[in-house]
Amino acid sequence: MSGNAELAIKFLVVGGGIAGLACAIALRRVGHHVVVLEQYSDIDISKMLHGGIRLPPNASKVLFHWGLERALRQVSVTSSAINVEIYETGEFIGTHRWEEEVLRETGGDFLFLHAFLYDTAIAAGAEVRAGTTVVSVSGDGPRVTVVQEAIVGKDVLDAAPCQSLFYNTTVPGALMRADPQLASFFKQPVETMFIWLGNNRSAVAFRMGAKDEFALHMWVRPMQKGLSDDDCWGGGLDLKEMQRQLGECEPRLLKMAKLAATPACVQVKMILPIEDWVDEHGRMVIIGEAAHPLPAGSLQGGAMAVEDAAVLAKLFSHLRNQDQILTVLHAFQDLREDRCASVMHTEQCNLHFQMMPAGPQQERCNQEMRARTAQGGSVFGVSEASEQWEQLKELWGYDADDEADDWWAKWGLLRERAKQRLLDMEAEMNTARLRSLRVRA
Ligand SMILES: Cc1cc2nc3c(=O)[nH]c(=O)nc-3n(C[C@H](O)[C@H](O)[C@H](O)COP(=O)(O)OP(=O)(O)OC[C@H]3O[C@@H](n4cnc5c(N)ncnc54)[C@H](O)[C@@H]3O)c2cc1C
16 A cells, blocks of 8 residues: 555546546545546446456556456456457468566456456445436536546547547357357467458457457448447447448458457547646546547557556645645646657557558568568567567556656655745745834834
């Protein structure tokens, strides 16, 4: 448990998604009071959340640090290798192996992760009010909430055009094993992920830790128009529509799509960075998707939310008086916006790589990967001497707690001392003024 803040305050968190719940856990750990307001009831949430989620090491590291390693490992699978194949033909291009435990992704069930964060937040003493929709917020009072429109002035997601569709579904293991072609997936080690690279299309599949199921993620450029704005993570979509959107794809993918559960579908949008995360009164801040929306299905989506929570709580662990709140909220944005912008850029590049349009560039990439495999190397060419390795180390090696501690040591304490010096000077001047008044009297 981290040290408690000298001044404990009450946080109202709007939204019990990954960001909200992680925030509740992290803030409780440093002694603040937290009430989470979530629009969906517990029952709705459990009906809506399904599909798999991947957690990169920068997120699992934070959760482990919060003492959740054992529980997380029980509901997830640690990825040690990725098999790369061509979407349209199923041609095997090569394998990428993670060399160190620290650089491995964790794949699990979204509902499990959500339920697990929910239970942890409650156990840590947060209050979660499910079925409570927040309709408006005001920063002009002692309320701290997390609402994008009140700060940014518009719904940024609505305004952005749809680039592609992301489908998230699961396929029962028993049905897959009954089909000889799909049964081959089970001959691979359980830690293997599969990725298909295609012409404007891509797919990822991985085993889900706690269930005998495969998670299936797919990105497609919509055949006709995109979905209407009421597309949703909550599923209820037509499986046939998903199969139609798959286009030309290898037979195993098509079979998996036919056996899949009702999918969730979300529009993939590229959002420009949001300038202000803190409201003018310095009482509200946005975090997670609301502050830095990543393309749907991004590996780092949940991770950025968890990192945000860790940084915010670490900064608020130094709270001694109310006057610091504005500084701390701005420090949070300062600390997080470059990191999130760089992750957003990486995720956009990854998505472009995964679904590169057919043409000379795509062919060149595929040839390079085939050549690396032929030479016995890793398909992505990430060796310890490579530039990508450095990028990965930076991306996955990020330590949210260290970043916040560094900021506090470098700037927070400096500001505190400068403020204290000002107060001391003011006090000295007042004493001098009083003395001179007395002398005159
Ligand atoms: C229903 C749902 C299912 C998802 N399923 C998956 C999945 O299977 N796999 C995956 O990789 N990612 C999924 N995501 C996305 C993933 O949660 C986010 O990309 C990422 O984890 C960041 O989370 P977040 O908490 O910042 O945002 P979100 O996950 O969007 O959470 C925001 C929360 O705020 C609540 N909320 C919004 N407005 C109000 C309001 N006015 N009053 C009260 N509450 C409000 C929402 O109900 C939601 O629970 C899902 C998101 C949602 C909302």
